[in-house]
Structures are given as structure tokens and as C-alpha cells.
Amino acid sequence: MATTTIPIAETTARASRRRSMSREQTRAAFLFLLPSLLGFLAFMLFPLIASFLLGFTNWQLIAPPKFVAFDNYIRLFTADPTFYRILFNTLAYTVEYLVLNIIISLGLAVWISSVKRGQRWYRLIFFLPTFTPMIAVSVVWVLIFSPDGLLDYVLSGLPFHTPNLLLSPDLAMQAVVIVSLWAGVGYNMVLFNAALDLVPKTYLEAAKIDGATAWQRFWRIRLPLISPTIFFGTVMTAITALQVFDNIYTMTHGGPGVATATLGFQIYQYGFGNYLMGYASALCWVMFIMIMGLTGLQFWLQKKWVSYDV
Amino acid sequence: MSEAGRKRNGATLALEGLSHVGLTVVALLFLFPFFWMVSNALRGNDEVFAVPPRLFPSVIEWGNFVEAWVHLPFGRFFLNSMIVAGGVTIIVLVVSSLAAYAFARLKFPGRDNILLAYLGTLMVPQAMLVIPLFLMMTKLNWVNTYQGMILPMAFSSFGAFLLRQFFLSIPKELEEAAFIDGASRLRILVSVILPLAMPALGLLALFTFIAQWNNFLWPVIIVNGTDKATLPLGLTLFRTQQGTAWNYIMAGATFSMVPGIFLAVLLQKFIYKGIALGSGFGGR
Numbered sequence: 016m017a018t019t020t021i022p023i024a025e026t027t028a029r030a031s032r033r034r035s036m037s038r039e040q041t042r043a044a045f046l047f048l049l050p051s052l053l054g055f056l057a058f059m060l061f062p063l064i065a066s067f068l069l070g071f072t073n074w075q076l077i078a079p080p081k082f083v084a085f086d087n088y089i090r091l092f093t094a095d096p097t098f099y100r101i102l103f104n105t106l107a108y109t110v111e112y113l114v115l116n117i118i119i120s121l122g123l124a125v126w127i128s129s130v131k132r133g134q135r136w137y138r139l140i141f142f143l144p145t146f147t148p149m150i151a152v153s154v155v156w157v158l159i160f161s162p163d164g165l166l167d168y169v170l171s172g173l174p175f176h177t178p179n180l181l182l183s184p185d186l187a188m189q190a191v192v193i194v195s196l197w198a199g200v201g202y203n204m205v206l207f208n209a210a211l212d213l214v215p216k217t218y219l220e221a222a223k224i225d226g227a228t229a230w231q232r233f234w235r236i237r238l239p240l241i242s243p244t245i246f247f248g249t250v251m252t253a254i255t256a257l258q259v260f261d262n263i264y265t266m267t268h269g270g271p272g273v274a275t276a277t278l279g280f281q282i283y284q285y286g287f288g289n290y291l292m293g294y295a296s297a298l299c300w301v302m303f304i305m306i307m308g309l310t311g312l313q314f315w316l317q318k319k320w321v322s323y324d325v
Numbered sequence: 326m327s328e329a330g331r332k333r334n335g336a337t338l339a340l341e342g343l344s345h346v347g348l349t350v351v352a353l354l355f356l357f358p359f360f361w362m363v364s365n366a367l368r369g370n371d372e373v374f375a376v377p378p379r380l381f382p383s384v385i386e387w388g389n390f391v392e393a394w395v396h397l398p399f400g401r402f403f404l405n406s407m408i409v410a411g412g413v414t415i416i417v418l419v420v421s422s423l424a425a426y427a428f429a430r431l432k433f434p435g436r437d438n439i440l441l442a443y444l445g446t447l448m449v450p451q452a453m454l455v456i457p458l459f460l461m462m463t464k465l466n467w468v469n470t471y472q473g474m475i476l477p478m479a480f481s482s483f484g485a486f487l488l489r490q491f492f493l494s495i496p497k498e499l500e501e502a503a504f505i506d507g508a509s510r511l512r513i514l515v516s517v518i519l520p521l522a523m524p525a526l527g528l529l530a531l532f533t534f535i536a537q538w539n540n541f542l543w544p545v546i547i548v549n550g551t552d553k554a555t556l557p558l559g560l561t562l563f564r565t566q567q568g569t570a571w572n573y574i575m576a577g578a579t580f581s582m583v584p585g586i587f588l589a590v591l592l593q594k595f596i597y598k599g600i601a602l603g604s605g606f607g608g609r
Contacts, residue, residue, distance in 0.1 A: 037432060043510055044433035051424035052439075054480030058458065059446050065457035123351075130344050139593050140352045143359070146585035148539040150557035151578040155362045158373070158571055165361065165378050197358065202600070209601030258450045261541045265561060282452045287546055292456055299453040306448050 069296035076290040087297035097273050097281075105277040105305070108188060109256040112195050116252055117245065119196065120203035125233065127204070128211045138208060142201035149198055153265035156194045157181070160266070184274040187267050191275055194262045203248045210244035211237060242321045246313070253309050257302060278302045359582075366390070366575035373571040386572070393576035398551055402559035403580065409544075409555055410537035412475040417533045418526060421484030426514045428485065429492035430500075440489070443482035451542055459546050469549045478543060484529050491525035492518060528599040531592065535585055556581040 070087055074080035091098050127137045144152055159165050162179045170177040180190040214237050222232050238245075260279035263269060269276035269284065276284070278298060286295035365373055366389055368382030393399060427433070428440055458477045459468075467473030499521070500513050508516075519526065541557045548554050551562060560581060563574045589596065 040431045041433040044427040044431040044436070047423045047427035047431070047510070048439070050420045051480070051485055054420060055443070055446075055482070057461075058477045058480045059449070059454070059482075062454040062457035062461070063449065065460070066453050069457065126344070126348060130348065131341060133345070135593060135597070137348055137352055138597065139590065140356060142593075142596070143356075143586055143589055146535050146539075146589040147582040148541070148557040148560075148585070150539075150541050150560050151581045152358070154560055154574055154578050155358050158365060158575070159358065159361060163374055163376075168376070168378050197355070205597060205600045209597060212601075254448060258452060260452070261557075264541070264545070279450075279452050282456075283542070283545075286456050287459075292460070296453075296456055299450065299456065302450050303448075303453055306450060310448060 066296045066299055069293050070300055072293040074292040076292060080293065083293070087294050090294070091297060091301070097276065100273050101276050101278060101281050102301075104188065104273070104275065105257060105259075105279075105302075108192065108259060108277055109253060109309075112192050112199075112256050112259075113249065113253050115192070115196055116200055116203060116256075117249055120200040120248070121207050121245065123200065123204045124207035124211055125237075128208055134208075138205055141204050144198045145201040147198075149261035150265055152198050153194055153262040156190070156197070156262075157266050160190050181267060182271060184271045187271060187275045191259070191262055191266060194266065195256075195259065198262075199252070203252060206244060206248050207241060210241040214240045239322045243323055246317050246321045250310055250313050253313065254306055257306050257309065278305070362575050362578055362582075365572055366393075366579050368572055370570055370572045389572050390576045390579075393573040393580075396570065396573050397559055397563055397577070399556075399559065399577055399580055401551065402554055402556045405553055406538055406555040406557075406581075408471060409474045409478075410534045412471065413478045413537045414530050414534045416475070416479040417481045417484045418530055420479065421481055421488050421529065422514065422519060422522075422526070424485040425488030425492050426510070426518065428489040430497075430510075440486070443485055446482045455542060455546050458543075462547060468547060469553050471553070473547050474544065474553065474555075478537060478540070481529075481533065484533065487529055488522065488525055491522050495521050524595075524598075527595065528602075531588065531596070531599075535588070538584065 069080070071082060071084060072080035073083045073086070123141060127134055130137075160180050161167075162182060167177075167179055178186060180186045218236055218240075219232055222236055227235065258279045259277050260283065263275055263277060263280045264283070267275040269280050278301065282295050282298050282302065285291045285298060364381060367385050367387065368379070368389075369384070369386060372379055372382060428436065454477075462468050462473045462477070465473070467476075495518060500517050503513050503517055538555075539557065540555075544555045544558045545561070548558055551559070554562060556577075560574065560577050563570070563577060
């Protein structure tokens with residue numbers, strides 16, 4: 016009898032000790048997490064829910080909000096004369112910026128990793144704008160692009176007429192893309208350069224001995240090996256690109272006309288220019304859904320080109 | 326060395342040299358906007374649009390930097406930027422360390438779900454949050470106050486995640502001795518884990534500070550006038566002031582870039598390693 020009771024007593028004691036231990040841990044975890052959770056609730060979850068609800072009201076800051084069901088969304092998709100132009104601008108900007116950013120930053124990363132000396136200096140130079148305020152960067156480029164400014168002078172030497180970038184409805188977005196690229200390629204360049212450094216030299220040497228050309232070594236070995244990093248860079252860059260605001264605010268204010276008005280700019284304009292808080296909130300959800308959609312699409316596409324198993 | 330080997334060696338050397346020339350040209354072109362900014366900051370406003378453009382000012386006007394300061398309260402903007410970026414950074418470090426300890430070292434129900442929810446917030450656009458946050462700040466009467474500028478920016482799911490990853494890589498054995506000695510969890514976090522996590526804390530501090538120093542969307546919404554304006558906001562005020570004193574604007578832009586460039590140059594190796602580890606703010 017004694018031989019059976021003792022183990023039972025022991026296991027229950029151990030179980031209750033474990034229970035009290037885990038209760039103690041839960042209590043401690045709650046205290047450690049509390050400041051963070053409060054921030055999460057107040058500055059993330061609450062605004063998220065509020066934004067969703069505001070999207071169904073006509074709140075204009077002065078009068079109390081009124082529930083208008085789907086009116087904002089119906090107006091966006093059927094009556095707003097600029098909505099589709101803004102969607103197009105945002106997507107066109109994002110695709111162009113994303114593709115060029117990845118190509119240029121990857122090209123620079125490969126180029127820099129190919130030289131033997133001075134890598135870190137080149138890296139530093141291309142990285143510098145990343146650490147400077149986008150507003151300051153934009154202001155400098157506005158001076159370069161401004162009518163009768165430096166760029167106009169340089170372009171006037173060309174045999175054909177070139178309009179001023181910022182004043183041309185067709186080209187203003189290109190000016191925005193140029194500035195975003197100048198400010199943004201450095202981060203991805205460093206990211207990719209670091210990944211390239213981690214590719215084992217032995218792989219490349221083995222391929223070289225087997226007679227693979229530099230071109231083949233890049234496409235068959237280095238690119239697949241760093242594809243998870245490229246994927247990460249692409250996802251993060253796309254999320255920020257869809258929100259573009261700072262340089263548009265500074266350089267064009269959405270103009271000429273609505274040629275450079277993107278979702279990020281228009282949300283600001285509706286919300287804080289016209290105080291249409293409800294309408295702007297509806298537009299926010301369009302942006303959020305686009306971000307989730309594009310991120311989801313990339314995760315789906317990654318199966319086709321990202322290799323994790325090498 | 327064989328004849329062919331020597332030839333090939335010479336070819337690689339020539340290629341390396343050519344590569345450097347090419348990279349240097351691209352790098353110099355890339356640096357041009359910085360040069361143009363400083364060059365215009367140092368000239369009289371009548372020379373900004375000289376035809377043909379002047380690469381260098383005819384007379385170097387160092388006084389522009391002082392004049393810009395008089396023109397708009399740049400000292401004030403600088404101080405505000407420091408207070409806001411510094412304030413957010415300190416809070417993020419403390420709050421993220423505490424949360425990361427819970428995520429990395431404690432077992433509790435819902436842990437993985439909370440972490441997942443935190444990661445999900447990386448997709449939430451800032452534009453979406455600022456409208457409700459602005460209304461919240463209006464209700465609290467925090468518009469145009471430091472607390473209104475700092476607190477809503479001080480929640481960082483990214484910080485908690487980054488530190489958690491780092492804490493997980495620290496062997497638990499190091500804490501067990503202290504635990505047996507009866508040290509509290511907070512004590513262990515502060516005196517055992519955090520000193521070992523200095524590289525991760527440094528990275529989080531650096532990237533948080535820079536992101537806030539450069540932040541524009543929240544200041545442009547929450548700040549009225551010049552009293553609480555940060556540097557990026559101050560730069561946009563400049564243009565609407567009188568005419569466009571481009572030389573002063575360029576002086577102001579230079580001011581606003583100095584801390585970031587200084588940190589980038591000083592901490593380049595550290596930043597490189599940090600980005601290699603997948604930290605930082607990813608893309609832009």
C-alpha cells in the first residue's frame with residue numbers, strides 16, 4: 016500500500032508545483048507584457064477598430080458622427096471622380112518603384128561584392144540617404160527639378176524639347192520615383208550585399224572549376240541562395256511603397272492636377288485638408304487591403320522562385 | 326606562373342580597376358545631391374538660379390547657417406526632434422525589453438498568438454492609425470504636446486520581436502545561477518540578459534531614433550505652428566514663409582541630415598551587421 020500511495024502523493028505534489036509554477040509564470044508574463052500590451056491596445060488595436068467603424072460614418076470633426084452604412088465605399092467606387100486615378104497612381108508608382116529598387120539595389124550589391132577593396136566605402140555612400148529625413152531629401156531634389164533649375168538647364172542642351180518634370184502631368188510621377196529610388200536603394204543594397212557575403216566561397220569555386228561562367232554562377236548559385244533575402248526585401252519595400260507620402264507632399268502635393276495623388280497623399284488630403292474623417296478612413300481600408308493583397312500575392316508567388324532548402 | 330596564368334591575372338586586375346572606376350563614377354553621381362545642397366546652402370540666394378548654373382558659390386557665405394537659424398527657429402526644431410526621437414527611443418527600449426523577456430523566457434497561455442498579432446501589425450499602414458490617433462489626441466487635449474508626439478509612436482511590435490529573437494539566442498544557464506540565488510526576474514533581465522543583449526539594444530535604439538528623427542506624417546498632423554515643430558516639419562514651413570529663400574532651406578536641410586549621416590559613418594560596421602541579421606526597418 017505504502018508503495019502505491021507515495022508515488023501518487025509525489026506526482027500530485029509535482030503537478031501542483033508545476034501548476035503553481037505556471038501560474039506564477041503567467042502572472043509574471045502579464046506584468047512584463049503590460050506596458051507593451053497597453054501600447055498595443057491604445058495605439059494599435061483601438062485605432063484599427065476605430066478606423067474600421069469611422070469608415071461607416073460621415074464624421075467631419077465638427078458635428079457628431081452619423082452612421083451612413085456603406086455610403087463612403089459606394090461613393091468611392093462609383094461617384095468619386097478621382098478614386099480610380101488614385102488607385103492607378105498608387106499601383107503604378109509601387110510597381111515601378113519596387114521593380115527598379117530591387118534591380119538597382121541587387122545590381123549595386125553584386126557589383127560592390129565583386130570588388131576586393133573598399134567595399135564598405137561604396138556601401139556607406141549608397142546607404143547615406145537612408146538615414147536622412149525624406150523631407151530634406153525631397154527639398155533638395157525640388158531645387159534640382161524646379162523650373163529653370165539645374166536639371167532644366169542640363170536638359171536644355173538636348174536637341175529635343177523636354178518639359179519640366181514637376182510641371183508635366185506625364186512626368187511628375189517619374190520625378191517622385193527618382194527621389195524615392197535615390198533615398199531607398201541603399202537599404203536593400205546593404206541587405207543583399209550582406210546576404211551575398213554569406214554565400215560560401217567553396218560553392219562558387221567548385222562551380223568555377225566545373226566550368227560555370229560568372230553569369231551562370233550568379234543565376235544558378237548566388238541568386239537562388241539569396242532569394243529568401245530578396246523576398247524579404249521585396250515584401251517590406253512593397254509595404255512601404257504603397258504608403259508613399261513624404262516626397263509627394265513635399266515635391267508635388269499630388270499635382271499637377273491629380274497626376275501624383277496616391278492613396279497615402281489622398282488620405283491625408285481628405286482627412287486633414289478637408290476634415291472628411293469618415294471618408295478618409297474608408298480610403299485607409301482600401302490601402303490596408305491593397306497591402307494585405309500584395310503581401311499575400313508575394314507569399315503565394317514565392318513558391319515559384321524562392322528556395323529555402325539549399 | 327605560366328604565361329596564360331599571368332595573362333589571366335593581369336586581366337582580373339584590369340577588370341578590378343575598371344570596376345573601381347565605374348563604381349566611383351556612379352558613387353560620385355549619387356553623392357551629387359548632397360554636394361548641391363551644401364553648395365547652395367553656402368551661396369547668396371541670387372546665385373541659386375544663376376545661368377549657367379554655378380557649381381560652386383562665388384563667395385562662400387558661412388553666415389547663411391546663422392541666418393537660417395534666425396530666419397526660422399531651427400534651434401527649437403532641432404531640440405524638438407531630439408526630444409521626440411530620444412523620448413520614443415527610450416520608451417521603446419524599456420517596453421520592448423520587458424515584453425521580449427516574457428516572449429522569450431516565460432510560458433503563458435496565448436503567447437504565440439500575441440506574438441503573431443504583433444507581427445501582423447507590421448502590415449498596418451501608418452496612415453490608417455493617424456486619423457483615430459488624432460481624434461484620440463484631440464479628446465485628451467494632447468494636440469501640439471510632446472506627450473502627444475511621443476506616446477502614440479512608442480509602441481513597437483518590431484522592437485519586442487527583434488529583442489525576443491536575440492534573447493532566445495542567450496543560453497538559459499547564465500540566468501539559472503542568479504535564479505537559484507533568489508534574484509527576481511526583473512533583476513535577472515536587467516543584470517544578466519540586457520548586458521548580453523547590448524548589440525540588439527543598440528540596433529533597436531539606432532533604428533528607432535532614425536525612424537523618428539525622419540518621421541513626418543505624425544508631426545505634420547499633431548503639431549501646429551513652430552513651437553513644437555520637428556526638423557522635417559520646419560523644412561516644409563520654410564517654403565510658405567516668404568518667397569523661397571533656397572539657400573536657407575538648403576542650410577536647414579543640411580542641419581537635419583547631420584545626425585543621421587554622422588551616425589551612419591560612425592556606426593557603419595554595426596549597421597551592416599544589424600541589417601545582415603534582418604533587423605532595421607526593412608525597405609523604405
